[in-house]
Amino acid sequence: GQNIDQPTEMTATEGAIVQINCTYQTSGFNGLFWYQQHAGEAPTFLSYNVLDGLEEKGRFSSFLSRSKGYSYLLLKELQMKDSASYLCAVTDSNYQLIWGAGTKLIIKP
Amino acid sequence: NAGVTQTPKFRVLKTGQSMTLLCAQDMNHEYMYWYRQDPGMGLRLIHYSVGEGTTAKGEVPDGYNVSRLKKQNFLLGLESAAPSQTSVYFCASSSSDRSYNEQFFGPGTRLTVL
Numbered sequence: 001g002q003n004i005d006q007p008t009e010m011t012a013t014e015g016a017i018v019q020i021n022c023t024y025q026t027s028g029f030n031g032l033f034w035y036q037q038h039a040g041e042a043p044t045f046l047s048y049n050v051l052d053g054l055e056e057k058g059r060f061s062s063f064l065s066r067s068k069g070y071s072y073l074l075l076k077e078l079q080m081k082d083s084a085s086y087l088c089a090v091t092d093s094n095y096q097l098i099w100g101a102g103t104k105l106i107i108k109p
Numbered sequence: 110n111a112g113v114t115q116t117p118k119f120r121v122l123k124t125g126q127s128m129t130l131l132c133a134q135d136m137n138h139e140y141m142y143w144y145r146q147d148p149g150m151g152l153r154l155i156h157y158s159v160g161e162g163t164t165a166k167g168e169v170p171d172g173y174n175v176s177r178l179k180k181q182n183f184l185l186g187l188e189s190a191a192p193s194q195t196s197v198y199f200c201a202s203s204s205s206d207r208s209y210n211e212q213f214f215g216p217g218t219r220l221t222v223l
Contacts, residue, residue, distance in 0.1 A: 004151065031209060042151070042199060042214035050209070087151070095206050099151035 001028045004100035011106045020086050020103045022071045024089045028093020029075050034062050034073045035087040037102065043087055048075070075105075077083050111135055115200050115215035122222045124147045130185040130218050132200030139201045141183040142167075142212065143175060145196040152199065158183055159206060191223045 012018040020030045024032070031050040035043040049055055049064035049071060061074040073086055087103040092098055111132045121179030122128055132141065134163050139160050144152040154177040166173045172194060174186045183202075189193060201212040 008149075009162050030207070033211070045211050046206065048209060055200070077120055089152075093212060095209065095210060096154070097152075097212065101151045 002092060002098050004090060004098055006086075006089055006100040006103045007105045009106065011108060012078055014078055014109050017074065017076050018075045018078060018105065020075070020105065022073070022088035022099075022100060024069050024071070024088070024090045024100075026090050026092045026098055029066060030041075030091040030095060031094065032062075032064055032071050032091070032096070033087075033089040034071075037085045037087060039084070042088055046086075049076070056089060066077050074093070078086065080107050113200055113202055113215035115198075115201065115218050118216065119219050120221070121199055122187075122220065124148045124191060124222060126190050127186070127188050128190065128220075129187075130198055130200075130220075132183045132185070132202075133181055133199075134183075134202040134213070134215075136202060136204070137180070138202035138204050138213075139180075140206050140210070141177065142201045142203075143173070143183065143185045143202065144168065144199045145194075146217075147196050148190060151213065155185065155198075156200060163216050190220075194220065195222045196220060 034046040037043040044080045047062040054063045059076045087102045088100040133153040142157040143155040158177040200215040203210045203212045
């Protein structure tokens, strides 16, 4: 079967750095997405990786290792508004998006 | 440019009642999707459409029907609602179904079935 694993919940301090991991086992791989979802709102796109390595976008970076079936999202200089769920999703061999259950990130002052 | 909109935002149904959720997008996207999101679970695909007049089943299609009569609209129907269909429903659209298939989401419909 297809499976995406993420930690259920993480806590971090305002101004700090946090890394959210995602491991996947899917039938084929055609790219990995990270989305942010604030409570009661829709998911919004954060990043996309299809090749190994690090993609940086402001305070957010996303890393991919296809051989290990592993990705992480790195959030720097955490702000209170970063409190949200972070969803990892993989495009499989049929170009379907397979979603993880999401990681709820709690930021404390 | 409204993006993806959904109506209604909230709805309470009794078991056995029917309803239709409407999704509209103004980005001229070919692909549209209906998901449900339940606590502790990832987004699960109900049905999707690869173009006007076409629909296909996703991971959890039972108890739902869809129609895509116009490119910009994608309707999700519940013919006889059950408590197990209590969930938050999201519609999404994308311009591609290939590897870079960033999906744009509507605000969601929170449905409770009593």
